[in-house]
Structure formats: C-alpha cells, structure tokens
Amino acid sequence: MKNLYEQGEALLRLAEREANYVQVHISAPLQQKLELLSNKTDSFTSTEHVSYAVLVYVNGRSGTSVSNTFSPAVVERAIALAKASSPSEYFYGLPLKQQLHKLQIFDKRITALTEDGLIDIADEMIVGIADETVTLSAGSVTKQVSQDIIFTSEGIQQVEQSTALAIVAECIARKNGMIKSAWDYRQERQLSPLTPFTSALQEKATFFLDSKQLKEKMGIVIVKPEPFADLLEHAFLPNLNGKNNEKGKSCLTGKTDTQVISQKISIYDDALLPFGISSRACDLEGSPSQRTPLFSRGVLKNFIYDYNTALHTGKASTGNGGFSSIDFTNVVVEGEYQEVDKALVIDSVIGAHTADEVATDFSVTVERAYILKDGEKVPVTGFMLSGKMFDALQKAISLGKERKSYNGIYTGALATTGVNIILS
Amino acid sequence: MLDKIRQLLEKQDIRYWEFRQEEVVTTSTTAWNGTIKDMSSGAKEGASLRILCGNGWGFAHSSCPDAQKLVQQAVTLAKAMDRYGQKKDVAFTKTLKKKVESNYTKHPNTVSLEEKRDLVLKASKLPEKINNLRVVYTDNIKKKMYTNSEGSEIIQKLCYTYYGAEATAAVGDRMESAYKAHGALRGYEITDGLMDTVTEACTIARNLLSASVPKGGTYPVIIDGTLTSVFVHEALGHATEADNLLSNSTCLAGNENKQVGSEDVTVFDDGTVPDSWGSFFYDDEGVPAHKTKIMDKGVFSSYLHSRETAALTKNQLTGNARAQSSAYLPLVRMSNTYIQPGDADFDEMVAEVKNGIYLRGSKGGQVDPITGNFQFSAQDGFSIKNGELAGYLRAVSLAGNTLAIVKNISLVQEKYEDGFSGHCGKNDQSVPVQGNNPSISITKATVGGS
Structure with a gap:
C-alpha cells in the first residue's frame, strides 16, 4: 500500500493527464478525545480521518472533489465537475515553487501523550476547577497529531507535521441560590502548564456569582480578548477578505491607505507565528506563508488574497489561498496600551455569530461583566452590548498587554468608547 | 467486516455495542453574480464502533476501517474509562430490522451537473440595485447502516437538498445584506422555490438600506x-x-x-x-x-x-x-x-x-x-x-x-x-x-x- 506522500503524488499525476493545473491536499489527523461530565471523565474516542482533496483546472474551468478514501474516483469527479462548470471569471494559473519557511508547529511531548496521560490532564482539570462551589459540568481534552501533504502541478511537494492539544471546560458555580456559568478553551501546538487555565476559570465562575443589575451606562468599555475576538471574527474580519473586496461585499472597499480605525490598533494575518494554531509553511496553492499587515496604526494596508484574486486586482498573493476560497491564518491584533482606571469590562457575550459582517452591526447579550473603578471590581449583569465593530475600532483607546488566542485570533482586550450599552 | 467485529467482540466482556457505517456523497454548486464560483463534490465513507465495557464508553472511528483495529481501540479506551469513569447505563429497545428511504420526486443523482450549474448561474444574475448576489445549491445523499448488540440492523437512505441566497445592496458607504435559505429531506424538486427565495433576499437587502436602528x-x-x-x-x-x-x-x-x-x-x-x-x-x-x-x-x-x-x-x-x-x-x-x-x-x-x-x-x-x-x-x-x-x-x-x-x-x-x-x-x-x-x-x- 502506498504511503500518503506516494498517494498524493499518484493523485497529482492522474489529474495532470486531463487538467492544466492541479492542487492536491491530503490531511490526516489522528485524534484522541477524552470527554468530562460532572467532575468525572465520561467517554474516550479515537478517530482516524484521512481527507483527499483535489482541485483541477481544465481549460479555465475548475472542479473540486473531496474523499476520505484513496481512489482514482476523487480525481475523476473533480475532472467531471470542471468539465461541467462554466469558465472561471478569470484564471492566471498557480504559483511556482518557491523557498518555504520551516515552522515550529510540532511538539513531540504531545505525540508522546498516552491514554493515561490524557486522563491525568483531565484529572488535573477536575482538581483545579471543582470545589464545593464549582462543578466542572462538561469539558474535553483532545490530542491531535496531523500530517498535511500538498502537491501542485507547479512543483510544490510539501509535507508538514503538526501537533495540537485542545482543552475545553464549562463550569457552574452555585452558592446561596445563585448560579453562574463560565467557559473557556485553549488550543495550543505545544504543551504548557494547566494551572493558569484552571485557576482563572474557577475564579471567573465564583467571582461573577453575585452580579448586580447594571444601573447606568459607562463611557469606556473594555472588551476582554475572548469576546473581542468573537466579535472581530464575525462582525469585521470578512471585510478584509480580498474576494469580498473585489465583489463589492466589503465595507473597506476603496479605503486602502486611508485611516480607517484608531491609530492605536494594528492588525496582521501572520501564518509564520511560532506555534500559531494556523501557522504553516505555505497555503494550499503553494504560496509561501508570510506576515501581512492589514491595518498599520489604523491605516488599511492590504486585504488577504489567494493567487488569482491577487493577480486580478494587481496585487501579490498573501499566502491565504485555499480550495476555491481565501482563508485567514493567525490574526494578530497589536496596539498601544493605556491605563484605564474606570470602565465597564465585558468578560463574555453570547450571540456574536449573529452579527452582520458587512454592516458590522452587532447586538449581543452580556453574560459576565464587571465595573472597574480605582482597582476595585464589581460584577454586574442584565444588559446588552451593541454597535458597529467599525465604530468600536475607530474609537479604540487601548489594547491590553495580556494577549490570548481564540479561534486563531491573538489579541489583548480592547478599550473603546464606540459601543452602546442597553439596560434591561 | 461486521461478522469479524461480532466475532472479536464475543471474546470481550462487553455490555453493549453499536457499529455504524456511512456513505455520503455531496454535490455543491455556488455562483456569484452570474459566474460559477465553485463546483465541488465530496464522497465520504467511514465506520465507527462504540462499546460499553463495565462503566466505560469507548469509541473508535476510521475512514478506512479495519475490524481488528477498531475493536482493539474501542476496547482499550472503554477499559481505560471503566477504571476512572462514573456509572453508565443503556436503555434497550426491541430488535429492529428495517430498510427505509426518504421521499423524492426527482433524485439529485438523476440531475446532470450541467443542470445544477445552470440553476445557480441563472438565479445569481444580478438584479437591479443589488451589487452582490451569491447563490448556493447542495445535495447530500446518505446511506447509513446501523447494527447493535441487540440484533438491530437498520439501513436508511436519506436525500437532503438545500439552497440559499445571500444578497448585498449598497448606497454610498452604507451596505446591507440578507440571507434566505430552504432545505428539506427531499430531492431536486424543492429547487422550484429557489427564485422566490432569491427575490426575497434581494428585496430585504434593498429595503434594509432605508431601515433605521431601534432604540434599545x-x-x-x-x-x-x-x-x-x-x-x-x-x-x-x-x-x-x-x-x-x-x-x-x-x-x-x-x-x-x-x-x-x-x-x-x-x-x-x-x-x-x-x-x-x-x-x-x-x-x-x-x-x-x-x-x-x-x-x-x-x-x-x-x-x-x-x-x-x-x-x-x-x-x-x-x-x-x-x-x-x-x-x-x-x-x-x-x-x-x-x-x-x-x-x-x-x-x-x-x-x-x-x-x-x-x-x-x-x-x-x-x-x-x-x-x-x-x-x-x-x-x-x-x-x-x-x-x-x-x-x-x-x-x-x-x-x-x-x-x-x-x-x-x-x-x-x-x-x-x-x-x-x-x-x-x-x-x-x-x-x-x-x-x-x-x-x-x-x-x-x-x-x-x-
């Protein structure tokens, strides 16, 4: 039986018989997941999933096919789809082979974790979070060891191995008839101590137990990294996609090289971030990974592009090409820090995914928040946060120093005056 | 493979097991402003074994399953959980031997790729005062086979069809979008409603340009x-x-x-x-x-x-x-x-x-x-x-x-x-x-x- 590399090469050669250009991507993650329920380990799963994806271009027409079994059929389907398709609006080819970076995305300590090792981590989570007030109601520990293989008709032959350990925990604090939930997750490419995660989550659950109704609005709102990343992902980042820009579906169209958001904020797409969860040597088209400035001190500098959209708009690929898509890698938000001594601090929201990505409107329920005043923290509840992400970023006054990562977005907390508080 | 799994599980001290196999073929066409953006297909197979050993659940899945490996992985994991886990139980049903198939008038497999292409091409032609229109069509044909230690054997053939339209309208710097979609456990015949859905999405996007935000x-x-x-x-x-x-x-x-x-x-x-x-x-x-x-x-x-x-x-x-x-x-x-x-x-x-x-x-x-x-x-x-x-x-x-x-x-x-x-x-x-x-x-x- 052929190994994955040989299988990739075989699919490429088969596709090249009829196609002018070919992309092959084989993804082979091995995953073990241990689930927790009510302060105990609950079930253990093991999944082996190989995905064979082939994108072909036949006389300027494209077809994509995906299968989880190695078979000529995956190529035949892609060719049939391309022949049935209509000509692409534009097509310039695929990038030629270039020198690629070698990235740090593998930790052999994760591969060495046994079933008992994962159970030990789960036990450490339970011990670190559960007490007489707090229950670890649900959670999971997931180990993933992946192999990604990319072949293109332009000579790319890339093999990359990566590791990831994901920890999810949801807990409930109950005291004197009061109840509060708290949730957090961490996904990392290398092992790191668990204590900061568990102690922060336990403290979060208990601190917000005795939240009082928010009575009045405050001028400065600090949105902590998790809700800020959530809102940024759903209510702003799609506007930085080069395809949306080209199609008139971005509120940032025509604003390149102008001051669009606060000069205190810079945003990058950075596929080279050491141990970044979306770091990789090249994109699925074979373009080398890079760090792309999107906003530099508030000035719009670029969008993310694949090879063809970039050439069509007179740009260069930013290494964000997928299979007929343009995808972010690691989004890194940087900014100026300024001490804020009085603010409403938003710790968690629900409903960010319902935001309007084009208008950048959002309106979310605040799950956990506190008033920060002269170093004192008073937990509050019972209100909504709304506005436009555009305004929130324009009126940013500070970005927190402590950077966290959620869904591939690496950011500190955003302090802004550009959001609305709706009292209930 | 099922016989081999049964044979291997007989040697284990197992309270309950279920084995699921699945074959799924998906076809998707997406057009953007009257041009095909993507025509894609997915064909996925896989099998999983879930067992209850004592008070431990173990689950193993593979896209290229091997009976011995599935049983070994599921048993290892279930036994690991039995040592650490909490009380587990399973509700039983009567043994079922069933073969069922969902309804359709026009099965998507009988519709050519060209017809599915033309459907979204036609529907995504830009109407007046809309500056972006994306239309997607997807069919998902599943064959699911289920067997368990009670002796149940169930085969379901399911045909899901879905379409959606996202319209964006703009005036000056103001931009509004609307998405409408419909899906059913039916065949290609549901696409008769696609143009109405596109029209509805476009109407909402245009109208939103003159809408105001309520006072919270x-x-x-x-x-x-x-x-x-x-x-x-x-x-x-x-x-x-x-x-x-x-x-x-x-x-x-x-x-x-x-x-x-x-x-x-x-x-x-x-x-x-x-x-x-x-x-x-x-x-x-x-x-x-x-x-x-x-x-x-x-x-x-x-x-x-x-x-x-x-x-x-x-x-x-x-x-x-x-x-x-x-x-x-x-x-x-x-x-x-x-x-x-x-x-x-x-x-x-x-x-x-x-x-x-x-x-x-x-x-x-x-x-x-x-x-x-x-x-x-x-x-x-x-x-x-x-x-x-x-x-x-x-x-x-x-x-x-x-x-x-x-x-x-x-x-x-x-x-x-x-x-x-x-x-x-x-x-x-x-x-x-x-x-x-x-x-x-x-x-x-x-x-x-x-």
Whole structure:
C-alpha cells in the first residue's frame, strides 16, 4: 500500500493527464478525545480521518472533489465537475515553487501523550476547577497529531507535521441560590502548564456569582480578548477578505491607505507565528506563508488574497489561498496600551455569530461583566452590548498587554468608547 | 467486516455495542453574480464502533476501517474509562430490522451537473440595485447502516437538498445584506422555490438600506414564525436535552411537571415530520424518530433523550441521539421543534401592542442552557405604534431569559408561518434542524438597538 506522500503524488499525476493545473491536499489527523461530565471523565474516542482533496483546472474551468478514501474516483469527479462548470471569471494559473519557511508547529511531548496521560490532564482539570462551589459540568481534552501533504502541478511537494492539544471546560458555580456559568478553551501546538487555565476559570465562575443589575451606562468599555475576538471574527474580519473586496461585499472597499480605525490598533494575518494554531509553511496553492499587515496604526494596508484574486486586482498573493476560497491564518491584533482606571469590562457575550459582517452591526447579550473603578471590581449583569465593530475600532483607546488566542485570533482586550450599552 | 467485529467482540466482556457505517456523497454548486464560483463534490465513507465495557464508553472511528483495529481501540479506551469513569447505563429497545428511504420526486443523482450549474448561474444574475448576489445549491445523499448488540440492523437512505441566497445592496458607504435559505429531506424538486427565495433576499437587502436602528430597551414584542423557530430551539429546546440534565447544566432542572410557561404554550420536538429538513427515520442509536411533547400548556413535560440519558434518568426513549457523521459520538439533539398554533390572528396581535417591536426573520441565536440567558438576531423588523406596524427596522435583536420569557408569551398565532432550515452546533458537531412556527406575542423582552 502506498504511503500518503506516494498517494498524493499518484493523485497529482492522474489529474495532470486531463487538467492544466492541479492542487492536491491530503490531511490526516489522528485524534484522541477524552470527554468530562460532572467532575468525572465520561467517554474516550479515537478517530482516524484521512481527507483527499483535489482541485483541477481544465481549460479555465475548475472542479473540486473531496474523499476520505484513496481512489482514482476523487480525481475523476473533480475532472467531471470542471468539465461541467462554466469558465472561471478569470484564471492566471498557480504559483511556482518557491523557498518555504520551516515552522515550529510540532511538539513531540504531545505525540508522546498516552491514554493515561490524557486522563491525568483531565484529572488535573477536575482538581483545579471543582470545589464545593464549582462543578466542572462538561469539558474535553483532545490530542491531535496531523500530517498535511500538498502537491501542485507547479512543483510544490510539501509535507508538514503538526501537533495540537485542545482543552475545553464549562463550569457552574452555585452558592446561596445563585448560579453562574463560565467557559473557556485553549488550543495550543505545544504543551504548557494547566494551572493558569484552571485557576482563572474557577475564579471567573465564583467571582461573577453575585452580579448586580447594571444601573447606568459607562463611557469606556473594555472588551476582554475572548469576546473581542468573537466579535472581530464575525462582525469585521470578512471585510478584509480580498474576494469580498473585489465583489463589492466589503465595507473597506476603496479605503486602502486611508485611516480607517484608531491609530492605536494594528492588525496582521501572520501564518509564520511560532506555534500559531494556523501557522504553516505555505497555503494550499503553494504560496509561501508570510506576515501581512492589514491595518498599520489604523491605516488599511492590504486585504488577504489567494493567487488569482491577487493577480486580478494587481496585487501579490498573501499566502491565504485555499480550495476555491481565501482563508485567514493567525490574526494578530497589536496596539498601544493605556491605563484605564474606570470602565465597564465585558468578560463574555453570547450571540456574536449573529452579527452582520458587512454592516458590522452587532447586538449581543452580556453574560459576565464587571465595573472597574480605582482597582476595585464589581460584577454586574442584565444588559446588552451593541454597535458597529467599525465604530468600536475607530474609537479604540487601548489594547491590553495580556494577549490570548481564540479561534486563531491573538489579541489583548480592547478599550473603546464606540459601543452602546442597553439596560434591561 | 461486521461478522469479524461480532466475532472479536464475543471474546470481550462487553455490555453493549453499536457499529455504524456511512456513505455520503455531496454535490455543491455556488455562483456569484452570474459566474460559477465553485463546483465541488465530496464522497465520504467511514465506520465507527462504540462499546460499553463495565462503566466505560469507548469509541473508535476510521475512514478506512479495519475490524481488528477498531475493536482493539474501542476496547482499550472503554477499559481505560471503566477504571476512572462514573456509572453508565443503556436503555434497550426491541430488535429492529428495517430498510427505509426518504421521499423524492426527482433524485439529485438523476440531475446532470450541467443542470445544477445552470440553476445557480441563472438565479445569481444580478438584479437591479443589488451589487452582490451569491447563490448556493447542495445535495447530500446518505446511506447509513446501523447494527447493535441487540440484533438491530437498520439501513436508511436519506436525500437532503438545500439552497440559499445571500444578497448585498449598497448606497454610498452604507451596505446591507440578507440571507434566505430552504432545505428539506427531499430531492431536486424543492429547487422550484429557489427564485422566490432569491427575490426575497434581494428585496430585504434593498429595503434594509432605508431601515433605521431601534432604540434599545424593554418592549412588548411580536416575533414571526422564523424567529419563533430559533427562540423555541435555542431558548427552550437546548434546555430540554437530557445530557444537560446529567451535567446539571439546564435551567429546567427541578421543573419537571411544573408550570414554567404560559398556558398558551405547547411545544413539540418531532423527528417524524414528513420530508422536513430536521427529520429522520431512526436516530444514530437505532431508535425510531419520535414526536415528543416537551411542554404541555406551559407545563414542562419531557426531556429529549439518548439511550444513556433515558436509562440513567429512568425515562422513555425519544429517538434524539444524533451524530454529524459516523466519525462522531451521538449526542442528544433536537429535530423539528415547534409551538402548537394558538387562536390569535396576526392583525389582532399587532392591534394589542401600543408601543412595541415586531421582529422578523433570523440571523441565528445562542443560549446558555445553564442560566437560560439567550440572544437572537432578527433579519429585520418594524416598530409598532398604537396597534399598527410603523417604521422599518434593521440591526434588531432580542435578549432575555428562557424561564421569564416563556411565562410572558401572551398570544400564539392560529397558523404556522415560515420555517427555518438551519444547522445546530453542539460539541463541534452540526446536524440539520427545522422549525415551522406561528408568530408569538411576548409582553416584555429586551430589544437590542442603539
């Protein structure tokens, strides 16, 4: 039986018989997941999933096919789809082979974790979070060891191995008839101590137990990294996609090289971030990974592009090409820090995914928040946060120093005056 | 392979096992402004084995399964869990030997790729005053084979078809978008409705350009059938999933058989609705789909169950254990969830509101089932002044607490309105869900706005 590399090469050669250009991507993650329920380990799963994806271009027409079994059929389907398709609006080819970076995305300590090792981590989570007030109601520990293989008709032959350990925990604090939930997750490419995660989550659950109704609005709102990343992902980042820009579906169209958001904020797409969860040597088209400035001190500098959209708009690929898509890698938000001594601090929201990505409107329920005043923290509840992400970023006054990562977005907390508080 | 698995499992001390095999072929065409953006196909196969050894669950999946390896992995993991785990149990059913197939008039496999291409090409031609229009068509043909240690053998052939349209309109710097979609457990024939859906999305996007944002605050509200579907699913339905009861993380715990809502509210979850996007014949634990009354005239009457939650809570099975694919463990999930129509006429509902908001359509929502706090965003809406629909609204959302809002439902429309064909996410898994619901009036809720 052929190994994955040989299988990739075989699919490429088969596709090249009829196609002018070919992309092959084989993804082979091995995953073990241990689930927790009510302060105990609950079930253990093991999944082996190989995905064979082939994108072909036949006389300027494209077809994509995906299968989880190695078979000529995956190529035949892609060719049939391309022949049935209509000509692409534009097509310039695929990038030629270039020198690629070698990235740090593998930790052999994760591969060495046994079933008992994962159970030990789960036990450490339970011990670190559960007490007489707090229950670890649900959670999971997931180990993933992946192999990604990319072949293109332009000579790319890339093999990359990566590791990831994901920890999810949801807990409930109950005291004197009061109840509060708290949730957090961490996904990392290398092992790191668990204590900061568990102690922060336990403290979060208990601190917000005795939240009082928010009575009045405050001028400065600090949105902590998790809700800020959530809102940024759903209510702003799609506007930085080069395809949306080209199609008139971005509120940032025509604003390149102008001051669009606060000069205190810079945003990058950075596929080279050491141990970044979306770091990789090249994109699925074979373009080398890079760090792309999107906003530099508030000035719009670029969008993310694949090879063809970039050439069509007179740009260069930013290494964000997928299979007929343009995808972010690691989004890194940087900014100026300024001490804020009085603010409403938003710790968690629900409903960010319902935001309007084009208008950048959002309106979310605040799950956990506190008033920060002269170093004192008073937990509050019972209100909504709304506005436009555009305004929130324009009126940013500070970005927190402590950077966290959620869904591939690496950011500190955003302090802004550009959001609305709706009292209930 | 099944015989080999049976043979290998006979040598193990196992309380229960189930083996699931799946073959799925998906075809998708997407056009953007009258040009094909993507034509793609996916063909996936896989098998999984789930076993209960003592008090430990083990689950192994592979896309290229080998009987010996699956059994060895599942047994190793189950035994590891048995050493550390908590009490486990399984509710049993009678042995079932079934072969079923969903309805269709025109099976998608009989439609050429060229016809599917032309469908989205034609539908995505830019109409007036729309600067971007994306149209997607997808069919998903599944063959699911289920076998368990009770001797059940079930084969389901399911054909899901879905289409959607996203329109964007712009004037100057102002840009608005709208998305409408429809899916069914049916064949290609449902695409007869595609052009109406495209027209609707375009109309909403254009109209939103002249809409204003409501002043946020507490109002009496009316929510249409689509948003009611999201409300019933998110706010109430998730709290009835009995795995949340086992983790003590539902706001309904302790309220069994108690009056928690208005007497006007009777709610069902029903996986048997013919041809519906959220329907199936048997769940992923081989239990027949079921119509379950989860609320009866405001009384919380039933949780939704998997084999494990039914056994541990000593309740009847409801056929709600669903998995995204054979690669995933079945979880307790909803199917088609809806409020039973009442006796109110929509105009009468509006006439009763002096100063309120009518919310229409959905952009999705989210709930914390532990506290019952929720948030939903509407596609658009209207203010209501002195019993009449007034100004057109955008960026309008609804927030509240499940137990408070269910009590505040004052009127339920006499008929079903538009449904919502969606995907529900839970523990990294997504399954199709549907709701066709009446409009409802809520005496007091928080509306998000400016």
